[in-house]
Amino acid sequence: GQNIDQPTEMTATEGAIVQINCTYQTSGFNGLFWYQQHAGEAPTFLSYNVLDGLEEKGRFSSFLSRSKGYSYLLLKELQMKDSASYLCAVIDSNYQLIWGAGTKLIIKP
Amino acid sequence: GAVVSQHPSWVICKSGTSVKIECRSLDFQATTMFWYRQFPKQSLMLMATSNEGSKATYEQGVEKDKFLINHASLTLSTLTVTSAHPEDSSFYICSARDRGKGESSPLHFGNGTRLTVT
Numbered sequence: 001g002q003n004i005d006q007p008t009e010m011t012a013t014e015g016a017i018v019q020i021n022c023t024y025q026t027s028g029f030n031g032l033f034w035y036q037q038h039a040g041e042a043p044t045f046l047s048y049n050v051l052d053g054l055e056e057k058g059r060f061s062s063f064l065s066r067s068k069g070y071s072y073l074l075l076k077e078l079q080m081k082d083s084a085s086y087l088c089a090v091i092d093s094n095y096q097l098i099w100g101a102g103t104k105l106i107i108k109p
Numbered sequence: 110g111a112v113v114s115q116h117p118s119w120v121i122c123k124s125g126t127s128v129k130i131e132c133r134s135l136d137f138q139a140t141t142m143f144w145y146r147q148f149p150k151q152s153l154m155l156m157a158t159s160n161e162g163s164k165a166t167y168e169q170g171v172e173k174d175k176f177l178i179n180h181a182s183l184t185l186s187t188l189t190v191t192s193a194h195p196e197d198s199s200f201y202i203c204s205a206r207d208r209g210k211g212e213s214s215p216l217h218f219g220n221g222t223r224l225t226v227t
Contacts, residue, residue, distance in 0.1 A: 030212070030213050031213045033215055033216075040200075040223075041220065041221065042115075042202045042218040042219060042220050042221040043153070043202075043218050044218070045215045045216070045217065048213075048215055050213065087152070087153070091212070091213055095212040095213070097143075097155075097216065099152055099153050099155075100152070101151075101152040102152050
């Protein structure tokens with residue numbers, strides 16, 4: 001079957017750096033997305049990786065290793081507004097989007 | 110950027126009534142739109158894939174006669190929850206992909222509809 005694993009919950013301190021990991025086992029791979037979802041709101045797009053390596057976008061970076069079935073989202077200079085759930089999603093060989101359960105990130109002052 | 114508009118944002122209805130939720134892509138065309146449901150503290154669950162000009166594809170366990178989907182144009186899909194019951198209370202979210210940007214392009218989400226059935 002297809003599976004995406006990410007930690008259920010993480011806690012970090014304002015101003016610090018946090019890395020949220022995602023591992024996947026899917027039938028084929030056509031890209032990986034990270035989305036941010038605040039409580040009670042719809043997800044918003046953060047990043048897309050299809051090739052190995054690091055994609056940097058401001059305070060957020062996303063890394064992909066296709067051979068390891070592994071990605072991480074790196075958040076720097078954490079702000080209180082970064083408290084949210086972070087969803088990892090993979091596009092499989094049929095272009096179906098497979099969602100992880102999300103990682104709830106709690107930022108403490 | 111690509112914008113998806115979803116209405117209403119929230120709705121309260123009585124058990125047994127029907128509720129229609131609209132999803133519009135405002136600045137792009139979407140051959141396919143996706144409807145998700147999310148219960149509190151749970152992950153997104155795909156309910157169905159809405160295809161413009163053809164029948165929707167429903168995920169296993171989702172009743173097609175209860176959740177009616179119509180995708181009449183390249184910018185509009187509707188989800189109607191028929192004969193709603195309290196257990197249908199949930200957060201319903203639509204999403205769409207710009208058909209001009211390929212099947213690996215990101216999904217753009219509407220703001221969601223919080224349905225409460227009393």
